[in-house]
Amino acid sequence: MAQTRRLLEPDFADDLDRARKGDDDAFARLVEPLRGPLHAHCYRMLGSVHDADDALQDALVRAWLGLAGYEGRGSLRAWLFTVATRTCLDLAAARGRRALPIDLGPSAERAAVGEEPRTDVAWLTPYPDVVYERRERVELAFVAALQHLPGNQRAALLLFEVLDFSAAEIAAMMDTTVGSVNSAIARARRTVAQRIPAAPQQPTLRRIGDERIREIVAAYATALEHGDAAALIALLTEDVTWSMPPLPTWYCGLPAVTDFAVRLPLTTCGSWRHLATSANAQPAIACYLRAGESGPHEAWSLNVLTLREDRIHEITSFIDPATFARFGLPPRLP
Structure with missing residues (x-):
């Protein structure tokens, strides 16, 4: 109904007329209220923030060039989502689907020390949180x-x-x-x-409450920073999973996850510091690593947490420092 009313508003009709005559500022005003939902749609279609950026830019160019094809009989929203969807379908056909390590094969029982990233896989990427009315649909x-x-x-x-x-x-x-x-x-x-x-994260997160979620995130960060295996294990479910794209190996179950945590992040990698954030409408932690004895902690991975009750059920650690800028996070901590 809001879109229908907007079609009849003088400002909308004036901007539409101006845009058809080549006024790109008027076109920008028409599109701006839908830019966020369009970008989220492109991300869901493509599984990558970078690809969503490309798709949205391409879609808006197509819409600008084809604005004469929009006659105003239906909503501008429907027309723009049509253009964006077709653009995403073209891009998905050209680039293939995005994956997580769980898609590549079975889990490992022991830590894969010295593992190399898979550069031949198009990996799923995390999505910065936005104010979105259906948050479960970006989980x-x-x-x-x-x-x-x-x-x-x-x-x-x-x-x-x-x-x-x-x-x-x-x-x-x-x-x-x-x-x-x-x-x-x-x-x-x-x-x-x-x-x-069976259930999305949002009801679980609402049931746990913001204060308890902050406690879980803080406890997770503290356990890593102190190398405290017992404290970390106490936060996890028995069937917890941990994956780290672009590393292909992933772990399932408390014994395998414990072996990985003890042999690598808790004792081998170096000194950790953390910042709490959120991604895909879920709690997340930005991890900063200092490999040597001195110097800053550098951006390392963004850990997205999936909770069951008040325990961590899944950890997905996206190892890509370039992700931090998208989330408004600093590249290093002093």
């Missing part, structure tokens, strides 16, 4: 599960369940039939249900 497990869907199923599911377009609208957007859209949504739901937990 890491959900975005990772989407990457296992064919492009048309991924698009149909997101447009229907996240963005609330009707099957008829999606059929028009994707140039197909309502029956094909309904079939794609049904298949997508089955695949996603097989790959994500």
